[in-house]
Amino acid sequence: GNSVTQMEGPVTLSEEAFLTINCTYTATGYPSLFWYVQYPGEGLQLLLKATKADDKGSNKGFEATYRKETTSFHLEKGSVQVSDSAVYFCALKTGFQKLVFGTGTRLLVSP
Amino acid sequence: NAGVTQTPKFQVLKTGQSMTLQCAQDMNHNSMYWYRQDPGMGLRLIYYSASEGTTDKGEVPNGYNVSRLNKREFSLRLESAAPSQTSVYFCASSDYRGDTEAFFGQGTRLTVV
Secondary structure: OOEEEEOOOOEEEEOOOOEEEOEEEEOOOOOEEEEEEEOOOOOEEEEEEEOOOOOEEEEOOEEEEOEOOOOEOOEEEOOOOHHHOEEEEEEEEOOOOOOEEOOOEEEEEEO | OOOEEEEOOEEEEOOOOOEEEEEEEOOOOOEEEEEEEOOOOOEEEEEEEOOOOOOEEOOOOOOEEEEEOOOOEEEEEEOOOOHHHOEEEEEEEEOOOOOOOEEEOOOEEEEEO
């Protein structure tokens, strides 16, 4: 079945540091891939997505590239801010199947 | 545009009490989901509805029932609440197409004492 594996957290960084959160997946067919963000006390909201191989999703300075050859969708940001502190979830969806989430990675950014 | 609306936002129950969490979406989505999120943990799928009239169990369905009342509404019922059901519950909806994202409600924080 479909599954998503994310790196364990928390990830602790200083402001302006480079961020990478790893995400790999297993899926039948051709999934679409998503990153969601959850700020404290809130629901999840879509951060970015990519729907086919080699697509790059980007939003708010975050980027992720759909790598079919390595079945990966790593999240990156060149310079994190304190306001980026949140929990990040990688997810996939294939065809008419339900959305499948990873376990989430907490990011803590200190000034 | 309301998106996905959950009620209530907070609830405290005594062990053994029952309650229904309500969820409604106004985006004409086919699929709806109920998740629970425990402290320090990710999302766990309780039930899923691919379309009006259909429901499927997720990872942790025990102790819960659901009703897909119509295309807009998907309710989650706890028949006899237990302390292990203390959690934050999220409802979500999405279009059936594979390239479309899910939209989440703001969550219901449930405490069972």
